[in-house]
Amino acid sequence: MASKTYNVGVIGYGMSAKVFHIPLIQVTPSFNLHSIVQRTPKPNDDAAKDHPSAKIYHSADEMFADPSIDIIVITTTPDTHFHFTKSALESGKHALVEKPFVPTSAEAQQLIDISEKTGKLICVYQNRRWDTDFLTVQQLIKEDKLGRVVEFETHFDRYKPERPATWKGTLGMDQAGGVIYDLGTHLIDQAYVLFGMPQSVVGVFANQRNDGFQEPDSITVLLSYGNDGPLVTAKAGVLCVETEQLRYWVRGSKGSFKKYHLDVQEDQLKAGLKPGDSGFGIESDAASGNLVVYEDGKPVGRKHKNVEPLTYATLYEGFKKAIEGGGAAAVPVKASEARDVLKIIEAAKESARTGKTVKL
Structure with a gap:
């Protein structure tokens, strides 16, 4: 049939x-x-x-x-x-x-x-649940290569001194505009996939451009999962001058993983490639993250290649x-999960406004 x-x-x-x-x-x-x-x-x-x-x-x-x-x-x-x-x-x-x-x-x-x-x-x-480096982080955690995760940093830092003229720079947060709903949604969703709902949220919002706009262009959001859980830092800044932008830094009881550079799929799609094309979703070996684990009583680091890409398809x-x-x-991405991510974003907004930790 x-x-x-x-x-x-x-x-x-x-x-x-x-x-x-x-x-x-x-x-x-x-x-x-x-x-x-x-x-x-x-x-x-x-x-x-x-x-x-x-x-x-x-x-x-x-x-x-x-x-x-x-x-x-x-x-x-x-x-x-x-x-x-x-x-x-x-x-x-x-x-x-x-x-x-x-x-x-x-x-x-x-x-x-x-x-x-x-x-x-x-x-x-x-x-970005299907970013290949995020899938790599998931695998490292699942296989217990890092042990119990104590800190998880997910970054979307860039150097963009001009505020975009799209909704990302013009809509207010009450209309789901701005960095917390743009990049913050990706960062917080990835933390949610790994660890679920946090116990409490701290949000710090800033206007790094200092361009006269009231809407923030940069965020740092801390998600606490209690004494036994990780501390998650989700960060997006717009005045980060680096040759290599940090993407992930995961620290656990057995090891750590640090990764620079964004997943390549967006740039490949912009260039006209599609999933299924040769090389789609595959980063160069030079862009691989660095895994550090204890061996014979001392930390040993080595390159750790991404898993085989599943791609956004x-x-x-x-x-x-x-x-x-x-x-x-x-x-694959349920509306109830997106609702929970919005609850975390709302808590971050309240924390940034009041200067207080918001419990969920």
Whole structure:
């Protein structure tokens, strides 16, 4: 029996759609890029020219009304996510939503309730769960190479002295804008995957650019897991002048792991490569992390190559399996998990505002 083909519609035609979603739709078996919502095409930015076999809509309402669409991918700014996801579910479509999921955990819970009522699934695009270096960290912890983890640092530091003109630099935090919802969502989600919900949160927000804006551009968030758990530091700064940017520093009772450089998949996707292409997701040996363990009573360090990449396509493949029959339990990034990450972000915001530790 031939497998069903699922028609996928994409709302938005910015970088997120072009780089992160449409290429993954195209490599997912039984997914068909059916349609795209682009409100204002331009001569050098026209979805109809780039994807002549896809229908082009100029409003999301037209897409919601199309009964032939099975899945809607929402790639617009985060202040639109709640309305678009709700409309997608209520029009009988599954929804895959870019991060950050929605502005608040309360809105996330509303969408979870609607998903359960309609029987349509939600998946949140936390693609960096499939960063190859993060999978490497997971494996090291699972195999007890580091022992009991006592400190976990996850960094997204960069040198970007100019504030971006996108939602990341213009939307307020009340609309899920700014660094805590952009990079912070990735950092906190990875900590959540490894260790679950923390006991308490401390947030320190700053404007490192000193450019007159009230919205912070840099964050340090501390997640405490009690006396027996790790201390997690999630950090994103914009004035970090380094030849090699720190990504992870994990310290445990048996060893430590330090890794520089970002996962390569984003740059490869921007360059036109796709999962399945030769070398996709594979970092050079020189970019490998350094594992230090005790041997014969002294610390010994060596390069530790990343695990074989699963790639961001794994998220799409997992969502397809959930739709095909796996159900809500098989969704690779559940809306309930994104809701929990939003609760941590909300605690960090409260801590940054009050200067106090916030218990969860």
